Amino acid sequence: MSFAHKHLMGIEELSAEDIALILDTAEKMSEVSRRPLKKVPALRGKLVVNLFFENSTRTRSSFEIAEKRLSADTLNFSASTSSLQKGETLVDTVLNLERMQPDCYVIRHASPGTCQLIHPFTKAALVNAGDGTHEHPTQALLDAMTIRQKKGDFKGLEVLICGDISHSRVVRSNIFLLSKMGAKVTVCGPATFMPPHLESLGVTATTDFERALRGKDVVMMLRIQMERQTKGLFPSLLEYYKTFGLTEERLRLADKQVIVMHPGPINRGVEMASEVADGPYSVILDQVENGVAVRMAVLYLLLGGSEDEAAR
């Protein structure tokens, strides 16, 4: 079994076998990060451009560490310091970078479909590091790696995702991934955060958090973007916490072996209580560690072979 994709634009286009291969490869990559000498020459001489048009500290750092552990050369291109400030279009930026012979772009952008837009203008591999409200595939993969480590398998697993479902690319990627792997997904949040037609993605949708928590094996809490409050989507942080905050008491409704996840950064006392974030059920820091391994795996699978046969 080999990886037959040239790009990672989303989870939607991957098969269950592709996902399992990425997770298996990521498990092997973890070993490299635990060595005293944390580097292998796999991507020596490859140039990876990190194109970040949206602020991101952790995702960019995680990608950059992954690239460096595989010996790729990295170029960081962020919106605030780039020529976009001078009025250059995205496509022009890519056409210019293209002449520097990059092998891969890692792209974060506020617009859904940015990878698809760039695709015709580059020969390099594209990795989506979050495009608007569309997808954030490496986040879903690192979540899956963490779930698999703790639960062994996805079949029949009851997963609850709670928070701002409408604006979350993490949710979409996770729904695609978990459904493909055989888990049962429930999403929950205030009605103003719930998009219509969620059932068409094969998930159960509810606004009753406590009821939704019952018997869940995995509870994933999403970050509440403070700026949504000014748009009137929820009245106050305290009210949000009272209805949808994950407290120790509420967590008791879930399965005894429940794991609590969060893509970070956490708002303590908004999405969850500190005692939960720091408690025995929390795997939030495992997610961070697995992020590097998953990104190493993706870069290796996309760039570690010859282009002719791997390309599709």
Added chain:
Amino acid sequence: MKRKTLFDAAGIQRSLGRLALEITERLQGCEGVVLIGIHRRGVPLAQRIARLLEKAEKARVPVGSLDINLYRDDFSTVGAAPVLRGTQVDFDISGKTVVLVDDVLFTGRTVRAALDALVDLGRPARVQLAVLVDRGHRELPIQADYVGLSLNTRREDHVELLLKETDGEDALILESAASAARAGSEGKRP
């Protein structure tokens, strides 16, 4: 394509027995010796040799496994990225005598990559190489210290070792395009 079985299960086990004996002879016991198998089939071979050494010397011989795929020099020709099997060396190799174990020694490129992978893990006192089969056609200046079977082959021949642990049966098979391939003298030192 002619398919010939050179060794059956008993033949492989005899060959490994002799390799183990040579290792203890040359290294005067197995004090400070660790075995590291190269994925895939070097790993079960290393485990088997370790069991033979432990039985003969009544001492524990640590066994590790090495995945060389992150150290290859032929990424541009291998097609899709090779599946990783993982490196697992749960002991410190610094100051130790490391015996690398692989099934078939051919171009020497795998061993070259294995040496790179090994030095990233520590600084062994010395590194030696044990292979079940040396089939010639080296592309790099690399030699084995312990050889089970030296085989004259044509470059286009295919030598395949099957092991119970990975393939369900033990057999050493030579697939030759013509009849020119013949078995060399067993156990010949390179």
